[in-house]
Amino acid sequence: MQLEERVRADTPGVGSGLVFLDSAGSSLPPQVVTDTVIGHLRREAEIGGYRAANERLADLAEVKTAIGALINAAPTSIALSDSATRAWADFFYSVPLGPGDRVLISGADYASNAIAAVQRARATGATVEQIPSDGSGQIDLDALARMVDERVKLVSVLHVPTNGGLVNPAAEATRIAHSVGALVLLDACQSGGQLPIDVAELDVDALSVTGRKWLRGPRGTGFLYVRPELAESMEPQRLDLHSAEWTGPDDYRLAPDARRFEFWESDIAGRLGLGAAVRYLLDLGPEAVYAAIAARAEYLRKGLAEIAGVTVRDLGLRRGGIVSFTVDGTGSAEVRDRLAEQNITLTVSWASSTLLDMTSRKLESVLRASPHAFVSFDELDRFLAAVAAL
Numbered sequence: 001m002q003l004e005e006r007v008r009a010d011t012p013g014v015g016s017g018l019v020f021l022d023s024a025g026s027s028l029p030p031q032v033v034t035d036t037v038i039g040h041l042r043r044e045a046e047i048g049g050y051r052a053a054n055e056r057l058a059d060l061a062e063v064k065t066a067i068g069a070l071i072n073a074a075p076t077s078i079a080l081s082d083s084a085t086r087a088w089a090d091f092f093y094s095v096p097l098g099p100g101d102r103v104l105i106s107g108a109d110y111a112s113n114a115i116a117a118v119q120r121a122r123a124t125g126a127t128v129e130q131i132p133s134d135g136s137g138q139i140d141l142d143a144l145a146r147m148v149d150e151r152v153k154l155v156s157v158l159h160v161p162t163n164g165g166l167v168n169p170a171a172e173a174t175r176i177a178h179s180v181g182a183l184v185l186l187d188a189c190q191s192g193g194q195l196p197i198d199v200a201e202l203d204v205d206a207l208s209v210t211g212r213k214w215l216r217g218p219r220g221t222g223f224l225y226v227r228p229e230l231a232e233s234m235e236p237q238r239l240d241l242h243s244a245e246w247t248g249p250d251d252y253r254l255a256p257d258a259r260r261f262e263f264w265e266s267d268i269a270g271r272l273g274l275g276a277a278v279r280y281l282l283d284l285g286p287e288a289v290y291a292a293i294a295a296r297a298e299y300l301r302k303g304l305a306e307i308a309g310v311t312v313r314d315l316g317l318r319r320g321g322i323v324s325f326t327v328d329g330t331g332s333a334e335v336r337d338r339l340a341e342q343n344i345t346l347t348v349s350w351a352s353s354t355l356l357d358m359t360s361r362k363l364e365s366v367l368r369a370s371p372h373a374f375v376s377f378d379e380l381d382r383f384l385a386a387v388a389a390l
């Protein structure tokens, strides 16, 4: 069976006339994810949460194995989380900073990352500086190479921004950061599940991903990858009896691996659902899925560029599955709402989410269409015709 056919058959949300272009927001899960989550919730209702979890210990361990297979990491270097932001912050706040230290953030960095960086800089006396973007809109690698020195302790590299198709050269940026000993925290929230990710190739020190977007997992899930040497040596900012063991009145021992970045309590059904989503993607093949996503996004860019009054806003040399655009004379929220009336789902990305980038481009908002592999080309045509008819 062709990929599209199979994915559509596995996705209950498609085929009812909905044109779904919001996998960068919160995607439509495959049936197996919904069944896994609901099945576990039913079991919890039957026998209680603890026994239900105990029945699934092997499957729960398997969640990290599947994630490890997806990003080429050991399961022990994965901490399960409840969002990309939580995962990112769990690592970021644990990096020691002091007066004079420097934190570099990407031009298209996400608001939550930037807010955390500013808060931490205020508390520690460190500074936060923006890595300039080059003419294409991606991280300016030459400028980064000129900026770094041994006071740079952490570089926040944004893989794929929330507001456009750009894919940043993460491996190259990481090499530059490492040349001065800085840590690299990669925001892979929009790339995880979209692009094939290999942490050994990227060589990043940590990476955060959310479950509900391109991975098509449940809401309230995500994960953090931490390089093994750091997972064994870093002290997380906050601990509990799962991330550490209470060994005496004044002492504790940290969990030996990335588990030290987890708390005990969690949404077991959500985690099992995340595992099902990752296994489903592995079974389809991440390369094939990315090729399908990128082909759809390119089709949309070309189609949108041909519509009078529409401007495609995507930056970068390499482009992924997010298509950003504006419509002359019509506000983004109005376009979104008028398309919603025709059962077409896409979202608006506001300047406040990517303040540095949007301010530099004098944009208040962009429309964001993000087609996953389950969207048919007929549906893309329906969307393009609806935009043209505005």
Ligand SMILES: Cc1ncc(COP(=O)(O)O)c(C=O)c1O
Residues within 6 Å of the ligand: 024, 082, 083, 084, 085, 086, 110, 112, 160, 161, 162, 187, 189, 190, 209, 210, 211, 222
């Ligand atoms: C680039 C990027 N980073 C981080 C996040 C935050 O993800 P979450 O809402 O799962 O914390 C988003 C969400 O849209 C995002 O687009």
